[in-house]
Amino acid sequence: MTRRPRRWLELSVRSPAAGEGEVLLADGLVALGGRAVEERDGWFVTHLAEPADLDAFLLRAREVAASFSGRSDVEIAICWIDHEDWAETWKRGLAPRRITPRLVVTPSWKPVDEAPGEIVITLDPGMAFGTAEHGTTRGCLRLLDGVVADGDRIVDVGSGSGILSIAAARLGAREVLALEGDDLAIEALAANALVNGVTDRVTWQARWAHAELLAALAPRDGIVANIESATLRPLLAGFAAALPTGSWLILSGILAEEWVAMRAATEGVGFEFTSVDEDGEWRSGLFTRQ
Numbered sequence: 001m002t003r004r005p006r007r008w009l010e011l012s013v014r015s016p017a018a019g020e021g022e023v024l025l026a027d028g029l030v031a032l033g034g035r036a037v038e039e040r041d042g043w044f045v046t047h048l049a050e051p052a053d054l055d056a057f058l059l060r061a062r063e064v065a066a067s068f069s070g071r072s073d074v075e076i077a078i079c080w081i082d083h084e085d086w087a088e089t090w091k092r093g094l095a096p097r098r099i100t101p102r103l104v105v106t107p108s109w110k111p112v113d114e115a116p117g118e119i120v121i122t123l124d125p126g127m128a129f130g131t132a133e134h135g136t137t138r139g140c141l142r143l144l145d146g147v148v149a150d151g152d153r154i155v156d157v158g159s160g161s162g163i164l165s166i167a168a169a170r171l172g173a174r175e176v177l178a179l180e181g182d183d184l185a186i187e188a189l190a191a192n193a194l195v196n197g198v199t200d201r202v203t204w205q206a207r208w209a210h211a212e213l214l215a216a217l218a219p220r221d222g223i224v225a226n227i228e229s230a231t232l233r234p235l236l237a238g239f240a241a242a243l244p245t246g247s248w249l250i251l252s253g254i255l256a257e258e259w260v261a262m263r264a265a266t267e268g269v270g271f272e273f274t275s276v277d278e279d280g281e282w283r284s285g286l287f288t289r290q
Helices: 026-031 054-068 083-089 136-149 163-170 181-193 211-216 228-244 256-267
Strands: 007-014 038-040 044-050 075-082 103-107 119-122 153-156 175-179 202-205 222-226 249-253 273-280 281-289
Touching: 007 026, 007 038, 026 044, 026 054, 026 222, 026 228, 044 136, 054 075, 103 136, 119 163, 119 256, 136 163, 136 222, 136 249, 136 273, 136 281, 163 175, 163 181, 163 222, 181 202, 181 249, 211 228, 222 228, 228 249, 228 256, 249 256
Parallel strands: 103 119, 153 175, 153 222, 175 202, 222 249
Antiparallel strands: 007 044, 007 075, 038 044, 249 281, 273 281
């Protein structure tokens, strides 16, 4: 029997009326599991693994798009793309981006010379989530730039493309453990770590994080977790167990309307709120272990 080639669902959404709600459609695609989002002729386009039930997924996609944009007139279109075609498809629209005065992220096909005092991260995300095009990633990068100290031992939970692990290593961490259960993301992470020269400091495990696993990694100087809030909540006790007094925790993937409850839950397991990074509808929080 011939094995069917792996294919990806290309999902496109748009709203006929321009405005802020239209821009928020991109965040809705990420919330659905989109790997990256491209704006193409008025449409926001992403690619996702083939869903088990396409009709049910499309119904949910319409609901999420309407929720994020605040509009009921959202249009949706789909098509299928063979896995082999993805290498060129996801490159469109990505460009070098300065995140902080010293931190720059650039795709591998648009090299940037590293000026004195700068840290340039070269990224080839492939099918992994994690580029500087999304507010949660930018928020984590900005917070990392202010908190990572030389010699830190850090855990990156849900590492995706490895962008945060690489940034932590380049900012001075001596040991970064990336936890990621997606095989395609692990492939991208390994390649990106090699290109950025941090394989001596960044290691990875192909597994999904859970509270018991995190507790077993204690003690660590910091943890960064850029995943959706529903996944963060069951991990809070594990974060607390892994981090001693004075260490730091960065949480992201949190929508503005979820922030107050997530902050309270995090403080409830022994963390003190330090600061919040706001990027559009997304919130990234920095906490200190008490």
